[in-house]
Amino acid sequence: MSSPIHIPMAPIYVVDILGATLMILLSALCVSIARGLRRGNPENLLWTYLLWLSFGLFIFSMSRSGSHLVKYVLLALDLDQAWIQIRPITGSLNSLSFVLVGAITLFFSQVYAMYQQVGQDKALIQRAHREILELNANLERMVAERTRELSASEEKYRRLFEGSRDMVFICDGSGKLLDINQAGWQLLGAQEKEQLLGQNLLQRLLPADNQGNLLGRLQDRDFVSDLEVILRREGAEDSIGLLAVTVRRSEAGGPERIEGILKDISSRRWMERQLLQADKLASLGQLSAGVAHEINNPLGLILGYCQLLLRDLDPQGQLAQDLKVIEKHAVHCKRIVEDLLKFSRSSGTTKTRQDLNGLLLEVLAVVKGKFQVERIRVVEELALDLPRLTVDTDKMKQVFMNLIMNARQSITGEGTITVRTLLSKSKDKVLVSFQDTGCGIPAEILHRIFDPFFTTKPVGVGTGLGLSVSYGIVRDHEGEIRVETALGKGSIFTVELPVEAQG
């Protein structure tokens, strides 16, 4: 038998000590890294598991390598017996640490399954979140689009509302104004819309047919169309309007909203009246001309025979006196007939170029003295740049005389007559106006003043042909006569004569 070989244990001890130290160091580093991972995402189960595993291995390292190091320290201190005594304890701890690490490791599959489930759930939640976000974005897009459409619609109807030339309004069930467009508040004579809001508009719209107020009519009707109403305006004359109203009812059946459109037809009505007047005067002119022509010849014969008989009779005799009465009245009739012919524009005219200011001054010279005595002041405001017009001198003088005398007769006591001439801004008309400070003309007879034989004077004082004749003469000169009057304040008669037509 060979002799035994003695192998020193020191190198093994050195490897053991170094290895044990490295084990502790590396396992501590593992714990540190695993903690860092978990701190980065505490909800990640896998990182939590790695931290457990690292802790388990650290405990394992501390138990195993720690006991090794203790062993070498005790051996170095010659405390072999002490090591023999604690060795079973460290060995048991080692066994426990193995089991601990093993147990942790066995959990991996469950932890990973949970990790995957959480991951899937998270993905599902994220997908659902994305879908919700997309739906939300889609909804927002739809809302924005709908809002844009609504805004466009609102703007369109607002433009229609505000841009309308007719009054458009919305009232509550009692007629109180809620909204009105610009044309509306301007027509009502307000300075701004807010001035009218809350006022009862329906009380200012009076049906022209005088058959009950508007609100009363709307109690049992859902709409009213083409109703002529008189519109009471602030600080201005009433207007005439054509009204269309729709009523929206509440569940109880009463009016809740009253929406309407009012068209101002005052101008149209004025035009219609003017046309009617012109029509009427034209018809009267034709009639007058016919009558005048028929009467003119017999009158001429009556006058002729009267004068023949008077030539052979004693001027002082009774028969001669009677014939003179007949002649006087026949002459009067003839003058009327001549006036009628002038009104109907059937009499002959001789037109020459004249200065209207000159004609006016001639007429005024005739009446001035008389007016001075009667304390009537005559003011002349004559334009110096008037063109000469081609007119029938006598007839135009008659027009001026008629209008001046009319002005005089409207004044009771003292007063002023202002005579003006001026060239229109467009320089196509010459305007001659006669303004008095008289009593004015009542509205109800205004449309009749140019009618033949219409007069407000007592019987025998006037024939009622002055204005008719003037109208006929002015029309014969292709001109017009306009009247503006204010009761108690006076009137203005304006003769408009065209410049171009006069050559």
Next chain:
Amino acid sequence: MQVHPEPEGLYSHQIAHLFFILSMAILVFWLRKRELIREPGWRLIQWGCVMFIVWNAAAFIGHAVEAEMTEESFAGRGWSRVFIVQAVISPLIYLLLKMDHLTCVPAILFLYLGLRKIKQRAQAP
């Protein structure tokens, strides 16, 4: 009450080693099954587990061999203690197995490197 004579401690420890081996093997199995080893970090951890299995196996055998030895196999005390080789193979195996840190330290080193890699990837933007 059951009596626990001397060999029971060794058996418990050996069973713990076997349990350790089993758990590490199961972990390797799941890492592969779940295809986590496609990632470098988990692949390193897998190698750590393998090294722990090797270490446990070595430790298990080492403990078994050590159990066969008597005080006569050694001489001296402390740092001057020597191992008296009586036979040719078994004692040499014992020496190799005694230096189990050669497998244990790489195992924990793999684990450390694996964790570091995982952390780097987790923190990458």
